[in-house]
Every structure is written in structure tokens, then in C-alpha cells.
Amino acid sequence: MSTKAMIELGWDEFIQLQSELLELEYEEEVGKKL
Numbered sequence: 932m933s934t935k936a937m938i939e940l941g942w943d944e945f946i947q948l949q950s951e952l953l954e955l956e957y958e959e960e961v962g963k964k965l
């Protein structure tokens with residue numbers, strides 16, 4: 932994501948999006964191992 936987009940979204944929303952993406956990636960990784 933570009934810096935411009937981050938600024939437009941605002942940090943709170945950006946951080947929220949990032950943590951949601953991380954959770955999804957984590958769940959996929961864990962899912963593969965199960």
C-alpha cells in the first residue's frame with residue numbers, strides 16, 4: 932500500500948487493515964499445518 936493511501940485512510944484504519952491481513956495470513960498458515 933502506498934504512503935499516500937495510508938495517510939488518506941488515517942493510521943487507525945491502516946493499522947486495523949494490517950492486523951486483519953496478518954490474522955488472515957496466520958490462519959492460513961495454521962490451517963496448512965492442521
